[in-house]
Amino acid sequence: MFDQRKDIRLPAESPPQLVVVIDTEEEFDWNAEPDSSATGVSAMAHIDRVQTIFNEYGVKPCYVIDYPVASKPEGYGLLREFAEKGECEIGAHLHPWVNPPIQETLSRPNTYPGNLPRALELEKLQTLRDTIRENFGYAPVAYKAGRYGFGPNTTGILQELGFNIDLSVCPPLDSRADGGPDYRRYDAHPFWFGGTAKPILELPCTGGFIGWGSAAAVPLFEAAQVLRKLKAPGILSRLGAVDRLMLSPEGFTPSEHIKLTRALYDQGVRTFTWSFHSPSVVPGNTTYVRDDAQLRQFLDSFRRYFDFFFKELGGQASTPTRIRKLMETMA
Numbered sequence: 001m002f003d004q005r006k007d008i009r010l011p012a013e014s015p016p017q018l019v020v021v022i023d024t025e026e027e028f029d030w031n032a033e034p035d036s037s038a039t040g041v042s043a044m045a046h047i048d049r050v051q052t053i054f055n056e057y058g059v060k061p062c063y064v065i066d067y068p069v070a071s072k073p074e075g076y077g078l079l080r081e082f083a084e085k086g087e088c089e090i091g092a093h094l095h096p097w098v099n100p101p102i103q104e105t106l107s108r109p110n111t112y113p114g115n116l117p118r119a120l121e122l123e124k125l126q127t128l129r130d131t132i133r134e135n136f137g138y139a140p141v142a143y144k145a146g147r148y149g150f151g152p153n154t155t156g157i158l159q160e161l162g163f164n165i166d167l168s169v170c171p172p173l174d175s176r177a178d179g180g181p182d183y184r185r186y187d188a189h190p191f192w193f194g195g196t197a198k199p200i201l202e203l204p205c206t207g208g209f210i211g212w213g214s215a216a217a218v219p220l221f222e223a224a225q226v227l228r229k230l231k232a233p234g235i236l237s238r239l240g241a242v243d244r245l246m247l248s249p250e251g252f253t254p255s256e257h258i259k260l261t262r263a264l265y266d267q268g269v270r271t272f273t274w275s276f277h278s279p280s281v282v283p284g285n286t287t288y289v290r291d292d293a294q295l296r297q298f299l300d301s302f303r304r305y306f307d308f309f310f311k312e313l314g315g316q317a318s319t320p321t322r323i324r325k326l327m328e329t330m331a
Contacts, residue, residue: 001114001150001181002169002193002202008327009189010270016261017271017318017326018309019203020054020061021144021167023093024079024278026068027285034097034106039068041075043282049299050281051082057306059317060086063278064093064144064167067100070131080136089319091142091167092128099124109179114151122157129161142320144168148205149180159198165320166193167273169204172244184209188269190327201324206247206273210263247305250276250288254304261313271323272315274305 024047028038054061063082069075070092082088094113097106103120104110113121125143133139143158144167145151158166171186188208194200245260246252252260261272279285280298289298309315318326 001152001154002191003155004193004195006192007189008191008330009268010330012268014270016265016269016309016313016315017323018059018306018315019271019273019318019320019323020059021091021205021273021275021320022050022061022063022278023144023275024063024065024069025093025095025146026066026075026098027279030286034108034111036097036102036106039072039098041068041072043279043285044069044075044078046281047078047278050302051078051087053299053302053306055087056303057310057317059306060088060319062089062091062142062167062320064091064140064142065132066093066095066098066146067128067131068095068098069278070128070135076135083136089142089321090132090136090140091144091165091320092125092132092140092163093144093146094121094125094128095146096121096124100127112147112149112151112175112180113145114149114154114181115179116151118153118157121151121153122160125157126161129163141165142167147175147180148173148183149175151181155194155200158200159194163200164198165201165203165324167203167205167320169202170246171204171207172209173207187267188264188272190271190323192327201320201327203271203273203320203323205275206260206264206269207245208260208264210243210245210260246275247272248275249298249301249305250280250286254301254308257301257305258308261309265313271318272309274302 027040096113142165143163148170150168170183172184174182176182188206191202192199280289283291289295
């Protein structure tokens with residue numbers, strides 16, 4: 001998928017850089033079949049719950065927004081205010097089933113934009129780009145595929161439409177069960193791809209297999225899935241053999257965030273991405289935040305991780321476009 005890939009390694013003495021990426025999207029039932037009429041964006045009226053925290057820490061997040069958010073004033077209104085004050089960046093996030101033109105069969109495999117025919121993937125992303133440009137005054141340059149669904153035609157489409165940053169890679173996700181990508185053999189290091197004429201910077205989601213058995217993580221986890229009834233994945237974690245972790249407040253605890261960051265830092269990773277979904281700022285929209293108590297825990301995890309990253313680890317806040325400029329100086 002990522003042709004002419006060139007890995008990037010920042011110097012060991014480089015201060016770690018933190019990027020925040022929010023999948024900014026409509027509210028929908030993640031377990032249901034795709035529904036092109038599920039386009040509510042009521043949670044966006046409360047997105048300041050996280051933006052306030054970002055402002056406290058001098059973090060400038062990147063909201064990658066999909067068509068329902070980009071096209072409705074109630075979706076993009078607060079974001080445009082943040083952007084006009086220089087408090088955030090805006091990128092694109094393609095959910096095909098709610099992004100015109102909707103010409104494909106609505107199915108789980110087709111929720112991954114990279115599975116669509118090239119012409120349709122291109123037309124949908126062009127529609128999204130143009131809608132963002134109309135309502136924000138500029139075209140986005142950062143892209144994150146919906147459901148991490150980067151495909152064989154995506155590189156050329158991004159280059160054609162003027163995107164030069166991708167945020168779609170999500171180690172160690174394996175979505176093959178319903179037609180999605182397998183990122184288990186990718187790591188958290190950034191890389192260039194797409195050739196030298198119009199190179200694209202990949203900033204992966206921060207995740208990985210952590211533990212003394214991480215070198216054999218993929219076969220270990222494949223065996224554990226076969227033995228799931230015996231709770232094998234949990235046993236691997238308790239033994240310290242291998243944990244599958246992501247740097248996200250959704251489904252992972254502050255102690256796991258720190259454990260993952262320290263392990264990846266020791267492996268030479270110097271760019272980290274804190275990521276989550278915008279509907280989680282309102283209880284009841286996602287499985288991660290079901291009530292007010294879980295919302296408090298969710299928001300508290302931001303401060304606990306930022307305190308660790310900026311104070312203990314000596315990290316710096318960055319953005320996708322700043323990271324690209326940094327990487328360009330090293331190329």
